[in-house]
Amino acid sequence: MKATAPPPFFIANVESDDQQIDAWANQPLLASLEQGGIDWPSSCRNGTCRTCIAQLMHGKVRYEIEWPGLSAEEKLEGYVLPCVAFPCSDLALRSGNL
Ligand code: FES
Known part of the structure; x- marks a missing residue:
């Protein structure tokens, strides 16, 4: 059986703008x-x-830099x-002004 390629893009719901992109x-x-x-x-x-x-409401991201400017607690939350986070799944995102 042939492995399926990962999708080239995922769907991101942007809650703060009520939009989907x-x-x-790969970016x-x-x-x-x-x-x-x-x-x-x-x-x-x-x-x-x-x-x-x-803030991710659901979904997963990955980083290509070792430790982006977030605390371990913030990552858990x-x-x-987004400037260095690559999507790994469909996700929902909202503006995260702390
Ligand atoms: S951390 Fe500076 S623009 Fe993303």
């Missing part, structure tokens, strides 16, 4: 948010300033940094 698996969530026409706050785009912080 394509979240491409950070922030890029997909912007391509979807969502004006998401950002600055450094490298996972340090936290301007883009969001579902906070993510």
